[in-house]
Amino acid sequence: MNLIIEGIQKAFFLIFTLDAEVLGITLLSLQVSGTATLISLFIGISVGTAVALSRFPGRQLVVSLINTGMGLPPVVVGLFVAIFLWRNGPLGFLEILYTPTAIILAQAVIATPIVTGITLASIQNLPVNLRLQILALGATRVQMVWLLVKEARLPLLAAVMAGFGGIISEVGASIMVGGNIRGYSRVLTTATVMETGRGNFDVAIALSIILMLLAFFVNAILTQIQQRERPR
């Protein structure tokens, strides 16, 4: 119990004294997971909408694959991204293993199926008649897709939260492809693992609290946007 109180004290101490190292780790977590989320939104919303609105042979299989991908284990992604990025691996020429860029890549791979799956479900959930009506009113196909995405914006914000929440809290892939390098590729989760290994439980608890606060504030902002409209 004492340890938890010490950890909470330490967390507030580190936050209020703006500890440079902790601040750097927090900002890096935010920018890595934020960038990865943006990438996953770009790909996920496009692919999700495309699959939701089209019919083609093997579509069932594609949807199953996307839904399975929503539960893609981060360590598996980490292992494969690491193997691809090895110097002597297929993408070794990029020389990005053990960099923040590698973490962004791995996290985008983890978040993309989540965003795709939720987009797919929410677009498909819109009444079919809505599509017909939009088209009947003379909208082009692009305009129709745009209107549908707009109509599904509430669940799509849920997709943002699910994607971001999934990767900001992820540790397995980050440590494998990022290497937990001090002042460079150390993010909140990997730092927590390391401080636990070092027996600095107070710092580990402090980092966890910062991580949770960060996740809370990001989600609070997104929720604010999502819930701003009164239900019709």
Place this chain on the structure above:
Amino acid sequence: MKRELKKVLGAALVAAVFLIGMALPASAAGPAQKNLILATTTSTQDSGLLDVLIPVFEKKTGYFVKTIAVGSGQAMAMGQKGEADVLLVHSPDAEKKFMTEGYGVNRLIVMHNDFIVIGAPADPAAIKGAKSTVEAFKKIAAAGSLFLSRGDNSGTHAKEKGIWKAAGINPERQKWYQQTGLGMGQTLNVAAEKKGYTLADRGTYLALKKNLGLEILKQGDPILLNVYHVIPVNPAKWPKVNADGAKTFSDFMVSAETQGIIKTFGVEKYGGALFFPDAGKKEDDLGK
């Protein structure tokens, strides 16, 4: 309503520009050949030694060191595949094999400390009175007391297996023998929680001691010597290896200045040195 959406999109765009803008300086950390991948054991990181040495090295030489702290076994596997430039490891038998197979060049002794047998103060297997470490291990097995093994092919794990072999005991699959598969720090935490025995390097134990509630039950036996070597990976096998950086790093590790830092590291905080500098000595002369 349209305005709402525009606002959200606008905010997303600003966020995107902001995030990408911030990500740029992070990814532009010096030219690529300046990067040096150091694969090392968890003990050098968990004890905090590298946090002291690496900044000195980087400032002096301009290299950017990517420290990947894994077990010695994995570190050498990375070296074998050319995925690391230089190794700092403590698994002598595996290192010798690594060298004879031609994966490394110029293996140099850096420092030593010792392994210690750790356990709960109650000492259920009564190993405190054992004449030797091998004897102590035999007692643990005979009493069926819980023993936590790293189980990760690290240097510590290799040493532990060596001692079991000397004791003529095969602990694998025994009920009292559990493998954590974790680093030294975390394995010590598990041992503390379960009140089990474990083999640890002194550096990590001292660094973690305050929260553990475990005691040193066996120490000072020649078999418990723990020697660290630095090995640059052979560039002839893997052309992408940063050979100059590796050479610079291994020279740095055995330099008088670094050896001085190692000697005093941890003295103030833990009341005793965690590592003893050994540059230029012969491995066989240690512990005599």
